Amino acid sequence: MSEPSGVIHDIGYQRYTGPRLGRRHVFGALYLHGLRTAFGFGRSAKAKIFPWLVVGILVVVAAGVTAVRAQAGVVIMTYAQFPDVMSWLVIFFVAVVAPELVSRDLHSGVLPLYFSRPLPRGDYVLAKLAALFTALWLLLGAPQLLMFLGAAFSRDDGMKGVAEELGDVLPGMLYAGLWAVVFGAIGLLIASLTGKRAFAAGGIVAVFLMTTPIVGTLSIMPSQTVNELALLASPPTLVQGVGVWTLGDLLVPPGTEDTVRIGDFGPLYAVVLVAVVAGAVALLLARYRKVATS
Template sequence: MSESTGVIHDIGYQRYSGPRLGRGPVFGALYLHGLRTVFGFGRSAKAKIFPWLVVGIVTVVAAGVTAVRSQLGEVVMTYAQFADTMSWLIIFFVAVAAPELVSRDLRSGVLPLYFSRPLARSDYPLAKLLSLVTALWLLLGGPQLVMFLGAAFTVDNGLRGVWNELLDLLPGLLYAGLWAAVFGAIGLLVAALTGKRAFAAGGIVAVFLMTTPIVGILAILPSQTTTELAFLASPMTMVNGVGTWALGDLLFERGGGLPIGGFGPLYALAAGLLVAGCVVLLLARYRKVATR
């Protein structure tokens, strides 16, 4: 009876001798990878079509608004109104981007590999959320910068005019950040509930679109208080309400505000609680996933 013997083959693997990076660099790598994923970098050409189509659309709109202002001297759209106008397009962008960030990892079962590294359970969802929020803010804020640069070369009063234009731009960028936080938090939470990207995308669109008719129903009720509070029923109109209260008539000079009465602070509080609640539920979701 022959005795079997093992053989060790040297196929060229070597031990890693570089620095051992900790939790911070791992979080940063996840964040940058997520940001690249949203815009299709490092993926196939097909994966780049939709995100860059959206980038192209918002840039063309901003360029058109800038051209009209430079030629006719008329402000067609304020910075804050740009975010409002593009919000419907951003819904579908989130519906595509959020499942790519988290649903694929859930379905392929690679999360145990992530959590085998020096990475807290909360780091993974927070890095993905930060990636999505940053991408959405760039998507809404970048075109506003195009509008600002165009206005800076056409405004009167020299540097004073440019300064006044900058003072209009900054609140618009903050408003874009609010849109990004609300859209990103809701979208990533819905996407984290399933590993099937189609289901996640449909759920994200449904959350935003199915709540809008509720606002319409509440807004036609005879009570004025109910009408002023009706916009809390939808994430989109809730953000509009915060903008109406915080930014005022200066940035909504073309009638973009909502009739929210004196409930502006309540809208701001509701938006903050909505984002915080989504983050808490997202962290709870990944605590559960990590222990399976």
């Protein structure tokens, strides 16, 4: 019997002996990657143009409001009003960023890699949601911080004035968080339905903007109850309705109450908002359970 002629060559492969970081670190890495993606970090210069253009516009507006207040003593926009006024820009930001976070993964077919251990399917969804929520909150909150710093340093009553400004800006930051949660949940859900980013962006803009005329129609109906419930018909105005109920004069200054009317339906607005966000997250989780097994 002849001896085996095969030879085993040592080409330097070694077993991995480093730490196995596990699920929590994978989630954190996916979240951080999503947050960086939202602002174009780690991507081409072209991918940075739109998100930073939006950031620039918001900062310029905040700086202008701050300058007018410091020089003329006129408050042309409160902290809480800033997200309302800038909501149209946020809609387009979501329409661009949400498809980058999820539609690209669907199109490229990398989800089986993500859903292999140790990352559960739900963690993928929650990491993407958290990244988009954070990006939107920073987008609306950072300009408010700039407005706060300008107002605080321009007041003549020392720490008392700073404390008053702090009492005004904190509700505004929380209100920005409310916008971030609603826009992020709905936007990511729509983007998850297709791997084509253009279709996803168009769907997001349509849902947020094309429902606005419905609000306008309902608000001029002869029934006062219908008028007060009109803001429920569109996601942006739904958030505004909750803001009117919770923030009061910080959002709707005295003398302008007739511009936004919700009557005694404030609690209903809050319940509908929670239901919308919870429903969007539940549908996202269901969507990715289906994608993972397809």
